[in-house]
Structures are given as structure tokens and as C-alpha cells.
Amino acid sequence: MTLTAQGLREELAETIAAAGGPHDPAWLDAVAAVPRDSFLGTAFFRPTGTAWEPVHRDGLAPEDWLRLVYRDATLVTQVDGIDAAHATGSVSGSPTSSSTLPSLVVRMLELAGITEGHKVLEVGTGTGYSTALLSRRLGDAQVYSVEYDPGIAALAAERLHGAGCHPRLIVGDGLAGHPAGAEYDRIVATCALRSVPPPLLWQLTDTGSLTFALGGWMHASGLVSLTSADDADEDTATGRFTGETVSYMLARPHRPPPRPKFFRHAGQTRQTAMDPALTQSWTGRFVAQLAAPSAEMTTTGDGVTLVDTATGSQAWTEPHGDGWRVHQHGPLHLWDQVETGITAWQQAGAPGQEEFGMTVTGDGIQTVWIGEPSGPSWMLPA
Template sequence: MTGAATPVPADTGGRAEFAALPRALFLPELIWPYDTATGTCAAVDRRTDPGRWRAAASADIPVVTQWDDGRHTGPEPGTVPTSSASMPSVVAGMLEAAAPVPGMRVLEIGTGTGWTAGLLARRLGAGAVTTVEVDDAVAAAARAALDAAGLRPRVVTGDGLAGVPDGAPYDRLISTVGVRDIPAAWPAQVRPGGLLVAPWGTHYSNADVLVVLTVAGDGTASGPFLRPLEFMKARSHRLVLPDFAGELRPVDDSATGVGLPLYGPWHPFTFAAGLLVPGVTHAVRPLDDGGRALWLYALDGAAWAVAERPAGAGVTRVRQAGKRRLWNELLAAHAWWTAVGRPGVERFGLTVTPGTRTAWLDSPAHPLGDPPLPAAS
């Protein structure tokens, strides 16, 4: 839904596409512009406030267009945003990374409003673009908007994680939904030498990083991460917290002078932590005295940890239980990240095969491994 800003393409063709096909053509009358400063949304209705609607439609901000998989009604924001129109700068950045040119065929995963498919159709021709959307109502609205704009790419209703095999092979596959794994169907439907562009991340946080994978003849896909951003997740890739129905024992209780390794969602270590401590998510909670607690949860429900640091205290209390010592693993990950020069996300990359996924630092010759670090003793 949100993302790190990338300029609208400086090339004449890119600017012409955005000018000729503004995002406003694809937005419904009721929208919820996202305020990046406050992290909140407020409804804007074109029928009652056309000026604010036009301003929001043309601004470089994400705009929510659906809540709660379509179950939500009314002007108040719903619980979970489930479809949106991305920031124009983010759309521009993804198109720049994919670099589609006339003569190529493109598959888009996640039609949404239809705007990205429309931009691609203007550049490549409607017959060269296939887009797939899991939600019937969202797909229908996108078809109507595209038709009104005089553009008719192929719009398929279905599970985008399966791709659209009857149109393969594609020269480019562009995902506009965030994923936590690269489905095997995606590289299988891209021709050798083609590119797969997607917002990819771990469950450690909700943030994504744009990855550009080049598909090889053997079905392997490999490439670098480019920049942080955030997209709504594919439905089956949404975070589901573990159910600790039975209390894990024993609980180790200790104290340490080490502070909490807390960083914001866009910080490189937050991304690295997800790579280095696999299968784990985290949450930060305030303490009554103004301090903070860092919770770590293994997604399989087999371990948890909490580290509490009261305000002004020089000691962190750590409790952890289960098959893994998640606090120790996180400290080991932080030590590794520091030792290799505190790399940004752009130094990491990803290689996927039909049965494996390997993250690496600087080149595929330097894999992080699985698991990449042993738990600290």
C-alpha cells in the first residue's frame, strides 16, 4: 500500500503514459487516502467533496479502495485494507525496474484498480498484457475502468499465485501484491532471460523490499533487492499469529545489559532480521513506565521470547521458551549484520528454485544459509 518514493520516469514515454492515463480514471467515488505521516485513512467522496477527491487522486500517496476483502460497507475505515491504488512514484519505480518495451508480453499479478495494467497496455498494446485478480468485484471494477479508458488487456479472475499458464511464457511478470515466497508457477511462466519483479518480504515485519529476479533456462530465478516499499499481501501470505494454546515450558528467565535491537520497519536490520531469524515475527509493546518490550514469536508456535527494558534501566529482562531461543538468535543476527558492515537492503539478493529459497549478501556466491546463523549459546 505504501512505499519509498521513486520519481515518475524521466523518459518521455513514461511521462506521457502517466499524463495520458491519470490514476483518477481508475478510482471509485469513495476512497480512503492514506496519510503517511499519521498512518491513518479518512474517507473522501467525490460526490460530496470533488475538490478533495481530485487532490487525493493526483497526490503521490496510496489510496485504499477496499477494506476487509469487500465485506466492509460505509464511509468509516474498515479493519484491514485489502485493495488500493499505489503511490504513482511506486508504480513508476516498478515499471522502471521491469523495463517492459514494445514486443514484450507481460503478466501482472494483482489487478487492483486496473491502473498499472492500463499503463502497460498503453506502452505495449492491450494484446500483450494479461492481469489476474483474485477478487471478483475488484476485477469487475477494473475491467469497467479499463474499458472506459479504451484499453482492453486480458483481465483474469483467479489466484494470482498460480499465474496464468495459458498465456505463458511471458517476458515480464510484475506482482503488485506483497509475497512471502515466490510461487514456483511464477518463474515457470517467464521465458529464460525474462524478469520477475515483486514486493517480497519476511513475516518479521509487514514491510517489503522490491526484488528483481532474472529467470534462467533451468527455472532458477535470481537477483538483487532494490528498495523498501510495502504492498498489501497476497491473501494466503498474510501473517497469522501462532496460537499458544498450551503453555511452553520451561521458561528461561535471565537478565542482560544488552539493549533491545529495535529499528523502524524500513531499517535495513529489520529486513535482515527476517532473513537471519527465519519463521519469526515480532511486536513491540510499551511498558507502563515508558520502557518497551520486544516480543518474538515462532510462526509454528514452537517458541516465543520477550525482552523487557524499563525506562532508564541498564538491564533487560529476558524470558524465552520452546524449541528455539529466539532472543539469542536475534542477537546473533544483529552481531552478524554489524560485523559485515551493517548492509542496506540493496546488498542482499534472492535465488529461488522450485524447491528452495536462498538469500545472499552481495552475490549468490555468498548465501546466508538455512538457517543462516546458529542460535547463540
């Protein structure tokens, strides 16, 4: 039997359904209808060690290309501003655009509670694939999508129009939303955010929701949907994390600043009762990031290293006797912050991320908490 893109789209929809979602079959119909291959262009990157190798369409048999494109996998299309189509060899750097795995795309759209009649703002058009799913489900007039990168926006517009989709496309800073189209029933971010930009909440209807991945500089993240609180001021939004292990690239304005080469300083040294391995579980790393939001984390064979670019503060652990000791240097005691956060999490029973919630108040205070808003909590960076 001849392999076709249509057949592979239907297989992809069946694969997503067999894995447990979504509950709304309309999203599966959209997956079966939208040609993902049209939104990948002629190349994507695949990881090779610490670098990224371009995979070009013209270097593969047509059927092999289609099989790669219709996997339920994230395909990186740009690394540090270099498009895969323009790469002639491996490149180093961090992904700056991708086509997210379809099952996660539809999971986010369903978590947002999107249904017929809703007006939706998408923050981050990217390749345009998720935008096309929205247009297929809601109709073009109900979909607005903002893309920060003009080059990516132009390609997405071309591919969307080629697929017969004509949503409202905007080039600009998605973190400012799109006031001209407000108010929106739902806002969905396809990039991770360190905290919620207030304009996104201001542009929601009274019953609207904002769905996104809360991320940070330690590469930990959590999926959450915020809605107006029933028993609070109308400017307050709250929600609980799903606990799913999802990962999105940070919005470009939320990425960490360039960091100079790291040199260890002995600083102040003390014994620590906390095993650095606690920061490496899914939820443990999330807590560490909440406790020291301005720090980046790297792991080594003998522990972890924390570095704060703005202040030059650092902390690093090493084995000592039967336990560990930590060296801290600079105005911020980064390990103290992480240790205090992990201890509070453990004292709460070390719950999974699904027991965490988030609140944004009308005066701009943003907190992540365990159990209830009155439980252990951390403020997010402004």
C-alpha cells in the same frame, strides 16, 4: 484557471519526473494519459489513528476530490474485504486493496525493464490503474493481469474498459500465474510475496524477469528483480535488492494466520547483548524477518515482542540494568534466531539493503544473502 483532471495528470507526471524518475519518458506519457480518478471509484480510506476513515467523492467539491486523487500517494480502497464505497464510518483492520502511489508503480515497471514488444503478466489487478499504464505503453494484446478477488476484478474490468483499455483479465490465484498465456517476457507482482511461487518462474521466457517486493510477517520488505543466472543452470534465477523503502500488501495466501490474544509467558530468561532497537531500522527489521520468518513482531515502550502462531512460541524483551534481557517460551527460540541474524549482518558491516541479493534454484531452494551468494544467507519459507 479551471482545474482539470488532464492538467493534474500532467502535473503528477512532472512531479514524478522531478523526483528523479523514471528514466524512460514513455512511462511519464502513460501517467499523463491514464485517468487515475476513473480507477478510484467513489471513495477511498485514509488512516485515522488505528482505524480507517472513508473519504467519499460526493462529500467533497469536485476540485478537492481531484487534488486528493492526483497526489503521489497510495490510496487504500478496501480494508479486510470492506470496500471504501460501502463504508459509512471508520473501520478497523488491514488494507486488502489499494491504488499504489504512481511513482512506485512506474519505478517497478521500469525496474522490470519493460519495453515495447514485451508480453507482461501482472499479478494483482487491484484498481486497474497500473494495468492501464501497461496497456497504454504496450498495447492491450501484450498485457495479462490476474486478480484474486472477484469483486475487485469486476470493478477493475469495468473501469479499464471505460478508459478504453482491453487487456487480458483473469480472475484467479495470481500466485499460480496464467499458464494459458505463457511464456511471458516480464512478470510483475503488485503484492508482496514471502517467497517466489515456482509457477511464476516456470512461465517466464529464458531471458524473462520477475519483479516483486519480498515481504513477510514483520512488515519488512525489499524490492528485487530476478532474472535467469548467466553462469548457472537455466532454472536458477537471481537478483539484487534495490534498497528502496517500498511497502506492498502481502498476497492474501501469504498473510499470517489469525492470532489469538497474546499473553506474556516468562519462559526462559537471559541477558541479551543486542539492543532491540536494532530490529527497527529498515534493514535491521528485514534481517530479523529473514532470521525468524514465522514470527510476527510488535513494538512496545520497553522493547519488542515476537510471536509464532503455529507453535505458540514467543519472545519479549525488557530493560534490565544497563542493558536488556529477553524471555523466550515455546519450542522455537525466536530471539535466538533474530539475534544470530542481526549479529551476522553486523559482522558483515551492517550494509544497506542494496547489498543484499536473492537466489532461487531449480530445486526450489530460495535464499537471501549479503554481498554474494557465498556470504551470510537465510532460506525463505516454502
